[in-house]
Amino acid sequence: MISDKRMAIKFLLLVLFCTFVSGDSEARCMEREREALLTFKSGLIDEDGVLSSWRSDECCIWYGVVCSTATGHVITLKLNNAALRGKISSSLLELHRLDYLDLSGNDFGGIPISEFISSMKQLQHLHLSESNFSGIVPPQIGNLTNLRSLDLSYNSLSSASLFLLGSALGSLEILNLAHNQLDGLIPDLTAFSSLTELRLSGNNFTGSVRIGHLSKLRVLELSHNSLEGSVPRSIGQLSQLQVLGLSYNSLKGLVSESHLLKLDKLKALDLSFNSLMLDIASDWSPPFQLNTISLAGCNVGPYFPKWIRTQTNLSILDLRVAGITDEAPRWLWSSFPLLADLYLSDNQISGTVPNLSSTSILRMDLRYNRFSGPMPLFPSNASHIQLSGNMFSGSISSICKTRHDQLSFLLISNNQFAGELPDCWEKMPSLFSLNMANNSFSGKIPSSFGNLSNLISLQMRGNNLSGELPNNMRLCQNLSMVDVGGNKLTGEIPTWIGQIYNMRFLNLRGNKLHGSIPHEICNLTYIQVLDLSINNLSSMIPDCFSNFTVLASKTTKYLAPPTLAPIYFSLDNENKHYGYSSFQWKGQETEYRSNIGLLKLIDFSSNRLIGNIPESFSSMSGLKSLNLSRNGLTGYIIPDIGKMKMLDSLDLSQNELSGKIPTSLAEIPTLGFLDLSDNNLSGKIPTSTQLQSFNAPAYAGNGRLCGDPLPKCLVLRPSPTKPEENVNESLSFMQEVCISMTFGFIFGFWGVVGLFMLKKSWRLAFFNLLDTVGDWFYIKIALFVSKWIPS
Template identity: 60%
Template sequence: MKQLQYLDLSWSNFSRSITPQLGNLTNLRSLDLSWNDFGGIPIPGFIGSMKRLQHLHLQNCHFSHIVPSQLGNLSNLQSLDLRWNYFGRIPIPKFIGSMKQLQHLDLSWCYFCGSIPPQLGNLTEVRSLDLSSNDFGGIRIPEFIGSLKKLQQLSLVDSQFSRIVPPQLANLTNLRSLGLSKNDFGGIPIPEFIGSMKQLHHMFLSRSNFIGIIPPQIGNLTDLHSLDLSCNSLCSGSLSPHGFVLESLKILDLSNNHFNGSMPDLRVFPSLTELHLSKNNFTGSIPVSISQLSELRVLDLSGNALEDSVPLSIGHLSKLQGLDLSNNSLEGLVSESHFSKLHKLRILNIASNWSPPFQLDRLYLVRCNVGPYFPKWLQTRRNLAILYLISANIRDEAPNWLGSMSPRLEYLFLSYNQIRGTLLDLSLTSIKYMDLSYNQFLGPLSLLPPNATVINLGGNMLSASMSSICKTRLQDLQIFDLSNNQLEGMVPNCWENMPLLWYLNLANNNFSGEIPGSLGSLDSLYVLQLHGNNLFGEMPYNLRLCQSLRLIDVGGNKLTGEISTWIGQMYEMIILNLRGNKLHGSIPPEICNLTNIQVLDLSINNLSSIIPDCFDNFTLLSSESISGTYAYVNTRFGGYETWEYAYSSFKWKGLCGDPLPMCLEDSLKLSTTNSRDNMNDNDGNIFSFMQEVGISMGFGFGMVLEIGSMSGLLSSYPNGDEAEMQVLELNEGAQSHGL
């Protein structure tokens, strides 16, 4: 090992200490200990004995206190990386200046303070120097940095430098990247000498208290790729097209300044991919010439005083992914012509008070940055039948007009936002398909749309009783999800009001009491999910009438009594989970009639240790090879999976658990989104079956159930004359949602 030259121990989960025997590796050229957690110990001094080291990487190792002086012996070191350690507000060690072969020095995020030792001026070979995110207490940038003429990358970001930018930096003619952001230079202009750094590719001067105009000398930086001057006090006249022409510039950020007047002729930046001019005071029209920025991906003109109409030429920016024109004084028509070629658009923010001139039948805004508020113009879309605002970054209370904005509204999809407040009374609406899941709705369950086929309210903060569902006969309801809320009280006993229900998910709430017998009236029920509540008593005898059931999950409750013999009559059952209850007695031999069963979990109960001989009847569970035989249950709701079982890629283990040999691992771990562990792992015996099986559950317009070669499809799709509908689609692949 003493001949070892390269040792990489990064990301190795080492902690607390470093063995001193590492110091015996005297031929080591490169040592990387980064991304370990050594718990605040100092850097070991013995590293200084590795005198042939050329590369030492100690970033994010949770070292602290001092940097040992023994490191000064590493005279051959070419790169030293100490970033993201905590050295307790000590000065940068002077001995680093003796490492004259250094080419790369990174001391960022080290909590150094005080002055910068002039000895660093001896590092004449250094190419990259990063002193960012330290606290140098308002000192000036040291002039000696200008003598490091081989520097290509210099980052002094967020290091509490102030007053002036030393003109000696003009000597850094090889500099490719300059970062001076987040310092306070006291209201001085941007130094003109920066224009002499003709090799610059990237310049970051944001949040540095610069004032005045952008010096025209920046036009000399013909290789500049990115320029960030945001969040300063730069003012009018700075964007004269005669000031500079930067054909290489790709990213320009001038946001949060004091520019006013008309927007400049942007043709001087023909290669731009990002243009940020927000929060200035530009007036007049958006220039038509903007269409010539054919490479533009992001355009942010928000927070100005722009007027007139949005030019149709914006619609020619076919590579545009983000467009923000909000908080201006724009007016006129915004039509589909503006968006017809913007196939890659992901983020659109026009204005909170913008009202489109067209009446939509369908609106799809999926993963578009519509928020944080509900678009007010939706209130006047009287013909809207389908509304998708999924993952739209809405962080607002649901407006009172939401349910009444359109008498034609049948599809309301608002999932994966942060919509607050109580649920609206939707009992007078025509909504048939509703997904409000994964928001922040709270309070009691309101009256539901009486004609609904699908209702998904999972993943909110609904509380109190759900007894209000008994006030409405939901005769068309097929899919009902209230999982992952805070509902409590007894599960209502009025399920005969939902005769077509085939999917019911009440998992992970605080329901108590007995499972209601009226569930037995649901002769179409495929899936019953009651996992993770506080239900007690026995399984209702009437449930045997639900002969279509493929999945029963009552795990993680407090059910008592014996396993009912009638379960053996549920011949279509694929998944049966009784895990984590207080069931007792023996396993009834009738359970062996479930010849289609693929997942059976009776563990963590108080069952006797006698296992029926007839378990050999489980042909699907007894075969190690199950190719061609599987259960796949998939329901889709708006293209989003809202919960899933974690039964995937299991290998056959046979029967295990007391009184048989110990299982190597818990065989079936049932998982739902935001699930709560409501099981007592100390209760009863543990035994279970395993077979390789992949099952995915979600919500949707349809359900696909395949058992071997058998498949069934239940689906509903929106009706209407396609030729008469106007559609605004701003999401990729809206057709994939079945519409």
Template identity: 55%
Template sequence: MISKKRIAIKFVFVVLSYLLVSGYAKVRCTESEREALLTFKNGLIDEQGVLSSWRGNECCKWRGVECSNTTGHVITLQIYMDYVGELQGEVRSSLLELHHLNSLALSSIYFGGIPMQEFIGSMKHLQHLSLSGCNFSGSIPSQLGNLTNLSTLDLSGNYFGGIPFPEFIGSMKQLQHLSLRGCNFSGSIPPQLGNLTNLRTLDLSGNYFGGIPFPEFIGSTKQLQHLSLSCCNFSGSIPPQLGNLTHLCTLDLSHNSLSSISPFMFGSVFGSLETLHLSDNQFTGLMPSLRVFPSLIELDLSKNNFTGSVPLSIGQLSKLQLLDLSHNSLEGLVPPSIGQLSELQFLDLSYNSLKGLISESHFIKLNKLYRLDLSFNPLLMLDNAPDWSPPFQLNYINLARCNVGQFPKWIQTQMNLFHLDLSGANITDEAPIWLWNMSSSLHYLYLYENQISGTVPNISSMSIWCMDLSYNQFSGHIPSFPAYAYVVLLSGNMFSGSISSICKTLQENLNYLDLSNNQLEGEVPNCWENMPNLETLNLANNNFSGDIPLSLGDIYRLTILRMHSNNLSGELPNSLRHCQRLRFIDVEGNKLTGEIPTWIGQLNGMLFLNLRGNKLHDCFNNFTVLSGENEPLSALENEFIFRPTLIYKYLPAGPVPRIERYGYSSFQWKGKEYEYWKNIRLLKLIDFSSNRLSGNIPKSFSTMRGLRSLNLSRNSLTGNIILDIGELEVLDSLDLSRNQLSGQIPTSLAEIHTLGFLDLSNNDLSGKIPTSTQLQSFNVSAYAGNDGLCGDPLPKCPGDILRPPTTNSEENMKEKDGSIFSFMQEVGISMGFGFIFGFWGVIGSFIMKKPWRIAFFNMFDDTRDWLYVRIAVFVSKWRQS
């Protein structure tokens, strides 16, 4: 009996379920709405098949389409792209046929920079509108103000060309979520925004509001929970009105120019605040009290100028997951209470002046920590027991410029380590064997500028992408490099012997190789085809001998070639002409012979060409290097070529090291040896000094408009200095000394107003030094050894002494008025008669009166003797000084 009742109940349940499902199955989208959607689709280019499901009659099952369960009308159209460009085209007005649509999201569909369509403002039933990342431009149509039912508006990631912030948004009083991030608005934020009293989320980050003060009226939006105004260029202080936002959970004001915090930050009004980002501003003074933020999950106060110490109350923020106080002026000890933050995952105290010991107590409960950065605190010392087993598993460790001392043994317990930076950490220890057997996750290893000793074994099986061991005390042979390495920097060590081991493996990814300043010797191997993507090669300051290998010409991406201060011989190989990206060649201080090859003239991007101190010879007349006007490098190209850290930046998933290191050490500049690091990328230099060059200076040199330094000294050049040398309008240093140049100094040289160093000494130049502010400012030594030269700063030319002065103003006056000439004739006649009567009046008296003659010549002799003594004394004192 009971079983029959159960069967009956189940039957009724099945029937009702069938009827219910059948009833819903009959609800389907209308034909007009299906056609409207298909028309919208036809306006898009869908090469990836994103909307491949849009076929058949049942549009309610299409991707991104949602229908009402009761009426069947389309109520939601949401198409989100994984990346911009998967879909592109236009927004067609057929969407107006979707009369019941209340949610429209077309995020990251590429609409090609067209203005936003005005008809969208007629879709008055919309409650949610998201058109983020669609590449709209122009202005936002005012018709959008008609959408008074909107609770969500997201237009972020479009480019509205610096237009003022749209005031009509202040009339959309139902708005709860407003995101206009990265829209390139300018001017100011209209106060009408304070009318949005229902606002819960406001994101205006990434707009440029021109240094205006922080908008006080935002304090009127008292229901606000999430406020993001980063990268808006606000200035001044955070106003006290922000204290009205007692429901705030997220506050992001990073990357502005704010300079002070109002007292509200020290109150207790932000008990619910979970995220506080104030990084990259201009805040000064003591850090705000942290105990008033008990709910904080993320705290970022980095890149300011906060002073004082890390607050002891930091240990009370029990929910804290991210703590970034880096790039401030904090001093004192790191409180052990930081070790009580059991939820902490990200800890960055780098670039401060913290001091004292960091021991196990600072990490006692940090079992969730995955990133630790204490770098650039020189007085911070690590004090961990050799057998300490930390509670965490880090993937990022940065202790650069701390006082580490011995190589930390606890690092070998970190099985997930991705990035290890111990550079400049005062380590005086031998590299442990376990370091070279780290887990396969280690991709970045920075140990440079320590006193780490030992040898480096075969590490070809390691997963290293970037390895910098430079300026230590490593010895032995150069190891085989990791197979996937992009950057290998081993300079400034005591590696010795041959580098033939680099030929054993194919290094397809290697981009930057620096083996300079070691004790390497033998021939440079001829296997560079194994490194087809190499851009920078530095073998300088070693003992390499033999020829420069031909296979360097197989590296078509080669940009920087530095082989100076070796014992290389032979000629520059012609194969290098295939390296059309070369911008930096330095082979100074070798024993290269032959001519300067003409193919160098085809390298139009050349910035730095240093052939100084070799045995290059022969005629110099046909040299056409850099004869074209080079386009200036973009800022990115400059940085990428001369800063290894920028190379790190473009590696897969790689963090950017914070130590800025540049690509050069020293060279001749303005007659002296200089070390250059940061400014090398700004230099355009040619140095052919101390060779055996002959012939004339090529006229093509005058076309090198961007040249900043030209050094042709200590050769056997003849002929004249090129007349158009003044075309080198940004030249800062010119050295043509110790040649056999003749003729006059071109007057165009006086037109180079940037010239800061000049040496034309020890040639056969003659004539007057051209007059200019620049040329007369150099010392006499700049022109010494040219017997025919004269004029300031050398002694005056003979013609200058005899020639009476004539001014242009007198000549102009003579040309303008002929009466002046006749007047001067009359004056001249009068002066002539006056001279005759005056002269013979005196001379006649001397002839007639002998006592007068004797008295006059005695006075003359006395005056001459007095003047001679005065001059002799003055010259003697001048020589002594």
């Protein structure tokens, strides 16, 4: 009976407790904590109104705020990616039960991490990643002994004492300091005994990796540092490890099966771009099933590693620059049903590529190998297909069989493709980059290119294309790179080129274009490479180059049009060598790849241009190479050419330029190549360290040009002082005689003539006198002659 009563009392107490807890779950937040949050808000700039709900009395329902259902205290403040700016108020110290603080993905303007945070000893999770913090990692963070996760990644932090953090934060499970500016020796990681995730990638740590036995470690990310030494064999004892990232360091030595023997839970292996050699038996059966294998830049070859075939869950396989000289095995194309990324570039892999249209491959990079055969079919949802630098041949018309809505990059340059270009480009509306350079394509450029409204880069140089640039290409308003050099294109440069306002690289070199350079070309304010050389262009060069704002800038920073900057970032990071184009640089053919963005060049050489060099050329103070050679330019070299302070290469040879070499040319400190030969220049070459450093051929063919490095200019030596004075005196006397004779003639002649004109009687008397004298002379001469001539 008593037992039943006790059971009833216990049941009643349980009901009362549950009622108390249930009722308290709707308790109002603490007024003191509400005021602390409002003070915190007042120090922030909330342009998007994310904190607009922070007005009501009940702070537990505010955006990003979580309260304890038991006590009503604020326990979580999660305001990540809220576009907040400003400062973090110390009022957060009033939140005594706050254990989760996440302010990541905001912008705090480069301020240091507030030291007061180290007083919030109750914190278990502190996330401040991607928030534009700078300065040092406060060592006082070591006071937060309850921390389980600390994420300060993607800031500009420096000088962190990881030794201190390791010894003080013994309960830390997740430490993410990736992509900061941390440097110094990497600490002995055995101090972080409780860690499950350690991410230190993208810093400047040096030294060797010391792992110990971190039995709980699931993620070890040390990529993109300056670590040295070998890969420690102790990594093979991390039985819980799922992600191992050591790429982009200076590690060297062998990686054998013993490094991987007990990693049966491993999912991602990234050893890329170290000086490592894989010493793994061909018949090895790994204990793991990886979804990512990244061994780029390691010595994996010469044979294709057979153990990879066992990894049936692969979604990423990266074997770029891996020293493989083998034929691609057939199982490569069929063993991985989940494979989305296949990167095999820069090896010597041979073989043919089968029909891949039914595979899961979205991004495929086979560049610079020895693959042959026809153009492979690829999946309709593929985004990156890169086949450049192989021996593929035949037509590419097969790409018209399927619509490719997601295709962004199609790079098939430097192969043996031939035939006419297919006219189905409307089936690839998402293309950003199309590179078909250095093949044997012929015929006209298809009009369907006008449907590629997203196209940024069009590269078709080194083919046999003919006809004119299609008029509807003017619809490709995002075009920034157009390279159709080395073809057989005809017609004039279309005026609509000037409407492609994002154009940065325009190469029409080596075609059969005629007519004038249109004035509209000067609307391309972002242009930095303009090559119209080796055509039949005539007329005068338009004088409007002051419009080229990028060429007027002396900065070497890569300047993309504002509307395309995010896309250029993607282009530069995903494709490091496009093989964009080749140009004349310092008299030699030079190919530019990833460094094309730093080039600033104008080349109008080998045409039939006439007239003067435009004065506006001097406004292009950031121009690095100017080539106007082999034309019919006349006039003089512009006097202000010295304003082109960044000029490294100048070629004005084989024109009809006259006059003196401007002294300002000697003021260009960067000039490394100069050719003024075969003109009509005269006078002395200006004296400077720069101009005298060039050899005589740079000035040859100018008959009246002299001075170092050509023969010295002839100088008339002056006579001694006294004879010179006599000469001056003689000249002075002769000048006086001449003046006297002139005045005598004027007054004598015009004095008599003037009187005869005024006095008629004097005129009559004068002419009668002339008649009398004349008769007298006639009689005397007649008598004289009669004496000597016989009758």
